[in-house]
Amino acid sequence: MTAPTTFRERLFIPWWGWLLPLAAASLLAAEVHMGFPGVRSWLPYVIVLPLTLALIVRMGWTRVEVSGGELTVGSAHVPVGLLGEVEVIDAKGKRKAMGPELDPMAFVLHRGWVPTMVRVRLVDPEDPTPYWLFSTRSPEKLVEALRAEAAKAPSAKAPSAAATGAAAEGDADA
Structure with a gap:
């Protein structure tokens, strides 16, 4: 049996803290997209945006x-x-x-x-x-x-x- 918790808090990043990193990741993906036309053009979006999301969530996972x-x-x-x-x-x-x-x-x-x-x-x-x-x-x-x-x-x-x-x-x- 686990001990009862008296106090618990997660230090999540507020919504406004997500805007700048996601905008920067989108711009970086767009830069790479412009340099590689064709089928590979969607790859930076698939890699950079989820990686940025994962980093933001990880930073705010502190308890x-x-x-x-x-x-x-x-x-x-x-x-x-x-x-x-x-x-x-x-x-x-x-x-x-x-x-x-x-x-x-x-x-x-x-x-x-x-x-x-x-x-x-x-x-x-x-x-x-x-x-x-x-x-x-x-x-x-x-x-x-x-x-x-x-x-x-x-x-x-x-x-x-x-x-x-x-x-x-x-x-x-x-």
């Missing part, structure tokens, strides 16, 4: 999930008991978090089309990674899910939340 006492971001996962402070980063603080405040040892999963991020500190003394910084559309719900999972886990303290900006002022009183 963020809290279930079974673990936080999963992409293909990485960590037990909730090893998580410390949880900080919500709004769209304004994202540039600073991804720039001058970024630790080179941090785990980062950034999706430019998602405006908010979460920074989760790790308290594992054997792990050199100081924190995870990742995109999420629902940071407040993620913080609540992490608190709920930490409360279920034995000997784990609930992660605290600190708000950057006005994104999660209500979460700071944990």
